[in-house]
Amino acid sequence: NMLDHVTGSGTGVLGDTKQFETTLQSGKYVLSDKTRGKGIETYSANNRTTLPGTLLSDSDNYWTDGAAVDAHAYAQRTYDYYRDVHNRNSYDGNGALIRSTVHYSTRYNNAFWNGYQMVYGDGDGSTFLPLSGGLDVVAHELTHAVTEKTAGLIYQNESGALNESISDIFGAMIDDDDWLMGEDIYTPGTNGDGLRSLEDPSEYGDPDHYSKRYTGSQDNGGVHINSGINNKAAYLLAEGGTHYGVNVNGIGREDTAKIYYHALTHYLTPYSNFSAMRRAAIQSATDLFGASSKQVKSVQAAYDAVGVK
Numbered sequence: 001n002m003l004d005h006v007t008g009s010g011t012g013v014l015g016d017t018k019q020f021e022t023t024l025q026s027g028k029y030v031l032s033d034k035t036r037g038k039g040i041e042t043y044s045a046n047n048r049t050t051l052p053g054t055l056l057s058d059s060d061n062y063w064t065d066g067a068a069v070d071a072h073a074y075a076q077r078t079y080d081y082y083r084d085v086h087n088r089n090s091y092d093g094n095g096a097l098i099r100s101t102v103h104y105s106t107r108y109n110n111a112f113w114n115g116y117q118m119v120y121g122d123g124d125g126s127t128f129l130p131l132s133g134g135l136d137v138v139a140h141e142l143t144h145a146v147t148e149k150t151a152g153l154i155y156q157n158e159s160g161a162l163n164e165s166i167s168d169i170f171g172a173m174i175d176d177d178d179w180l181m182g183e184d185i186y187t188p189g190t191n192g193d194g195l196r197s198l199e200d201p202s203e204y205g206d207p208d209h210y211s212k213r214y215t216g217s218q219d220n221g222g223v224h225i226n227s228g229i230n231n232k233a234a235y236l237l238a239e240g241g242t243h244y245g246v247n248v249n250g251i252g253r254e255d256t257a258k259i260y261y262h263a264l265t266h267y268l269t270p271y272s273n274f275s276a277m278r279r280a281a282i283q284s285a286t287d288l289f290g291a292s293s294k295q296v297k298s299v300q301a302a303y304d305a306v307g308v309k
């Protein structure tokens, strides 16, 4: 029970020391946090693909498995963000248990939410470090669970690109030191690059305007590609800028996050497309800040700038 919760400490993927909640269970410490909702648990797949694998334990509560330390600590950080900023208790709003598994498969260069839990590969050491080492990656994956429980955006074509964009947006809001995705764990040999950029999607070949959307069938109809269009809109809404000649006055990360969370939980539906996203964001800004607010004006400008009507 709560009384057995103890603070552990350890080093993450990048060698940084951090603290996180663990539990003393049968004489050993386990990566189980009973202080948040129904719990946060972190497992290892031991380089196989059977899930969830084995609950991680340690004899002295000082942890040296970086992938496990970060998966556990960053899940707690993400839980706290949704609770403190959006008053949401875990991904289902009802304290659902959050489960992660690290060391999935061998040299696995990816991570995913499988509908029940988060799963992280260790990477091959040159393209990726263990992917739970990115707070934005952990937040991205857990946000897929939030989306599933709320708007339920179908993971293909435009609704799928919005699903992806929502995860990138909250990844950037929680890991709020830049507008890149995955920069901490992508290509350790190259500084400053990432998987995607919300600030400039075209930096990694993704569209930053609706007229440049991908219409093929790869990647479930370009869900990780066309996310760039809505990602750019969110970036412009937060930071402002002039894009294809359209000027947007920034409203800041905090109000931007409030608008997207409100849209996700009140207006977006499984088949929402980009035009529906524009309307949902305008309505959300209206609900939150008023019809003639600067926030509403900036939402309209941001979607004008990326060519979404």
Ligand SMILES: O=C(O)[C@H](CCc1ccccc1)CC1(C(=O)N[C@@H](Cc2c[nH]c3ccccc23)C(=O)O)CCCC1
Binding pocket: 109, 110, 111, 112, 113, 137, 140, 141, 144, 164, 182, 195, 219, 224
């Ligand atoms: O959650 C997601 O959207 C991605 C889930 C990918 C996946 C889906 C289904 C089964 C297995 C894996 C995972 C992430 C992602 O964006 N993956 C991209 C880019 C990528 C990562 N590793 C790759 C290896 C090869 C090609 C592309 C990639 C993708 O899978 O497209 C999100 C943050 C970082 C990793």
Ligand SMILES: [Zn+2]
Binding pocket: 140, 144, 164, 167
């Ligand atoms: Zn995703």
